[in-house]
Amino acid sequence: MTPHGQKIQPIAPLGPLNALFDTESISALLNRSDDALRESDLAAGYYVPAQTFGNLVPQLKQPRKWLNDRGFSFQLSYKGEGIANIGGGIRRGMDYAHEVTLVTRFDLGRLTHADWLEGWFLHGVLVERAGNQVSHDYVGERRILLSEVYSLSGSVAAHLADIYLEKSFFRNRVNINVGRLTLTHTYATSVLLCTFIIQCSAPVGVKSQSGWSVYPKATWGGTIRIRPTRDLTLRTGVYASGVLTDNPSGWAWGAEHQTGVMLPIELTWEPFFGRVSKLPGHYKLGFGHDTSSYDNLIGTVPAQYKADVGHLSREARDTFYFEADQMIYRSGGEHQMAGGYLLAGYIHNTPNVSVFSDQVYVGMSLLGIIPHRPFDRFGFMYSYYQVSSALRRGQRLRQMAGMSMGAFVNDPQTHSETLEAYYGIPVIPGLIFQPVFEYMMHPGQTKKIPNATLAGLKILASL
Incomplete structure (x- = not known):
């Protein structure tokens, strides 16, 4: 339960499952x-689209219930981010970006009264986005987005994100979803990561790679999810792999160029420590194999160095990741967001064909740290991003030959680091103000651009 008595609704397809073995x-x-x-x-709601603690229009509670009883439910939300570069980078200035999201669920059994559709749900997500990306305009950073809601699709009036069918079988012990889905709403994600701007909806080392379709870029595929025992969940699936920037509207399915398939698998251990405090933890071990054939990131080799480099073969891409969060104290309720967490993660990608070969992050998300403000949340995260050695080698060879190293590249790229902090303030039910601070070290993954200091405000609202 939230502080205003509203139940937290899990975002499908991540609802609770019954264990195969008790x-x-x-x-x-x-x-x-x-x-x-x-x-x-102790399974409880953990994955939620936005922690807004209620709705701005409580008068809709009865109409919502009437619709839900007949098989239709929805959530309309707004997310706005105004972020300014106040020091360093390429120049000072501020950008604004926003997202309006409509999440819908149709209970096909209730709507049609057809027995054969009992338990089938149709989910849809529609997004409107507008604004500009502060990373590009003022920081000089092209690979790590410092504003969350303006990314792959750019400004778009009605972007179709997820649309898929869901069904549970064997007394809710097995769950499947199939259609157009976003991998990073199912794999390598959590609501805690999405309280941050830079790492939502998955760490940069995952979502920046083609094949890992990141919200709002959906792709064809499906996932099966089972819960072998009460503390383990296993999910795996098959998804089409392609260029992340294909189909920016979300509607032009025939225009997408599929290069292979992504085969993800993730095992999650969810213990609850302490019979009194019942502190939940989420420990994830994941792997994804993209069968697409990618060029070696060394790229164009100057003629005088071709003999040294030798033959460059194309490769598939593998991603390994470990993510963990652990509640360290409980405060403000029984649900899984009612307390303070420590977070950490590590991602490794095949270096020859991945811009970021490695990422490490550590952070915290703490509830109610200021007296008499029990539902405010403070978050802090540090992340380190290692650029592929193959990409760096190719850039260095072209630099020595007097050639262009690539668009927006001013020196061989090595690594970047980011710090992010926020303080979320529930203003009224359905509205959160979240001041944010970001500090980026080595924008553009070089030392040519001064470290950037950014500050701004994020607003979350739910109808």
């Missing part, structure tokens, strides 16, 4: 007094 796996190794799972099944 036992623990890894959690069984814990001290019996520290393992709350031994008393009861």
